[in-house]
Amino acid sequence: MKKVLLFSLVLVIAASVLASYPNRSVTLVIPWAAGGITDRVGRAFAPYLEKYLGVPVVVLNQPGASGAIGTDFAYSKPADGYTLLLSAETPGVFRVMGTGKLGFDNFEGIMMLVEDTKVVVVPGNSPYQTMDELVTAIKENPGKIKMSYSGPGASGHIQGLLLEEVGLDVSMTPFGGGSPAMLATISGQVDFTFGNIGTVLDYLKTGDLRALAVYTKEERSPAIPDVPPIADAIPEMARYLPLTFPNCILVKEGTPPEIKQVILEAAQKAVQDPGWIEFTESSFYNRMHDVQGDAVIEYWNRWTSIVAWLLYDAGVAPNSPADFGIERF
Structure with a gap:
């Protein structure tokens, strides 16, 4: 009987936590130094996400190792929705390049943001x-x-x-x-x-x-x-193609679906805000907001199956993609 009551209490507490999310500030980790494209996009997006989440969104730069240090930092935090990662493409090649042990499969997608089209x-x-x-x-x-x-x-x-x-x-x-x-x-x-x-x-x-x-x-x-x-x-x-290099919002694997949905709904409203649209248009960024949820990770899986093998075949990446179960595109 006591075990049943204890289990019921845990469920009640968990439901209460989910229902109250968010009730404090959210950290947006940018794994690159201030001033770069990812940082510029993240700092422009944070106020709009804050507006629709209803709590402060604090931008935190954690640069180093081509984004691996900040990615590790975000992953070290609880999967509770209070730490978001604004990622570029590099987690797709951390393992083959030997810069980190994590990959996109350690996170869950919220939304793609933008990419800066490349030109020859x-x-x-x-x-x-x-x-x-x-x-x-x-x-x-x-x-x-x-x-x-x-x-x-x-x-x-x-x-x-x-x-x-x-x-x-x-x-x-x-x-x-x-x-x-x-x-x-x-x-x-x-x-x-x-x-x-x-x-x-x-x-x-x-x-x-x-x-x-x-x-x-x-x-x-x-x-x-x-x-x-x-x-x-x-x-x-x-x-x-397309083989672009967009920014995206990720959360740690295991984040409750209810919390991911709250973040997604806030992000969906944020990207429709006139201020954000003006920022992207004036910067000539290509908006990729329609890529959401599981489709974010699916995009990166395809990207990784191309790029990881390109780098390995060229002798740039020391580790074989096959060692990490990455199939060749």
Whole structure:
């Protein structure tokens, strides 16, 4: 009888906790340093999430190890909805890169937020006027057309590896950061690079850069509507696309469904707020709010099945994806 009463008491307390969520501040962990794209998105989104959750949302930066430190920190907290993770793409390759032991399968999805569309750009005085011309030059000069990227495993590196995957042999050079990689392109030190649309727009306007393609299968960017998708010039890439690098909201695995639903409903209202919409439009971010719940993790599973193997095959990742049950796309 006592066991039955005790069990009933536990159920009553648990139901009370769920019913009262949230009753205190929520921490939004950003596993990157202040000033980057993920941080900018997180700090812009937090006030709107706070508005519809009805409690303070405190932004906490926990940078290091390509996002692994902040991801570990978020996972170390109870699965009670009071710690949210604003993640970029890197948990998909923590294990193969040896930077962390966690992955997207240790979390549950709430919602995708936005992605900053990538653009293939060349110097303003480049001889290449179209993506077709650049592709032709790569095919005629294997290993000689130079591309800059920020560093091993970064988005630009992955995009370069995908070019190689479809038979385009380019000479890739890391420059230690997105800005140096972009400056190397502007100066003509390299032939092309992949840049975020928000970063390259001003350079396009001044003529320092020329856009040849957006990194999509079919979609064009409203910011540069005359620039075609990369799959038009390289149809072999279509099967891998979309392969974007969005931000998303995650909670630790085991978070009660009732709490996840409260967070999701607040997020759904937040992304419809005129202030948030204005922020995304002025930044030319592609909104991915319709990817919610389990679909968030499904997206990352597909992404990981492509990227983890690209990095391993290129000798960048020391650990085989097969060791972690990651099937090849």
